[in-house]
Amino acid sequence: MKSIRTQMSIYMIIMAALLFLSLGLIINHRLQSLPEEIKNQYQEITSSRADEVSKELEGLSEQIRMISRSSIISSLDMDVIKPFLLSISDGSKFRNITISDISGSAWTKYDAEIDISSQEQFERIILGSEDELISRPFKSPYIEGAPIITISHAVKQNGQTIGLVNGVISTEFLTQIVREIDFKRTGYAWIADQEGRIISHPSRVIDNETSIMDVLGDEAIKDKVLSTSEGINIYKEDSGEEFIVIHTKIASSPGWVFLMSLSQEEAYMEVNAINRYLKISFIAGLIIVIIFSIIYSKHFQLL
DSSP states (O other), X not given: OHHHHHHHHHHHHHXXXXXXXXXXXXXXXXXXXXXXXXXXXXXXXXXXXXXXXHHHHHHHHHHHHHHHTOXXXXXXXXXXXXXXXXXXXXXXXXXXXXEEETTSEEEETTSOEEEOTTSHHXXXXXXXXXSEEEOOOBOOTXXXXXXXXXXXXXXXXXXXXXXXXXXXXXXXXXXXXXXXXXXXXXXXXXXXXXXXXXXXXXXXXXXXXXXXXXXXXXXXXXXXXXXXXXXXEEEEOTTSOEEEEEEEXXXXXXXXXXXXXXXXXXXXXXXXXXXXXXXXXXXXXXXXXXXXXXXXXXXXXXX
16 A cells, blocks of 8 residues: 555656646746847837937927028028027027038127137038038037037028038037936936947046947947947946846937946846746745645545
């Protein structure tokens, strides 16, 4: 009888183990696909946030287009243009608006005359053939503080470029946007230009030479971020902690990249928690089956 009891216990334990193993394999296979689904969700969130920045840029660009197409501006009559520009609401997100002729001599909204002939927008619109431009960030000798970005549009008369209008925004404006983005506990957003210079970052001091290499620390990852339209990579923060960085291109920009960084541990916290829970449940279930088998076999012996 003892032999039968032992055999029954062994059979029940084996059957329970096989059952739990089968369930474990099925659930584990499902869990393997979860990180990919989570990555897709993070990519969608990043793309959505990048669209918000794109809409901001497009709105600012449209304002400059409208100003440049005004008959007042195309007259190049400064006696008329000055009060017109000064009448534009101070609630505008532009720190300054300037108008320049084809020599580079420009008048600013804060009533100063400056020379912009060495600036990117002058070279590409007046000397080149482009109609509009969002410049790379640069430090202006005329404006203190953070680097600036100019949003420029050609002023035309009879199809000929006779000048340009600049709207000046600070990179602080973009930094304020990324600071307001809430992305879990450790997450944050940032923006880089097409050459890998950081335009805005919630916690780093930005100058003309601040590179995404200062954050990512890996040339291969930097190349992926700059050469692909979107993707997810892993890098180490200065603290040594592994982070994931999700990136996507910003429409309505000159190739800028919107990035969101998040601790890898936090990124997959739910999956890791499920994994731990299932392992504990598997072991606890197996122990319960073994105890039940022993008790049942003893009961069977008394019959």
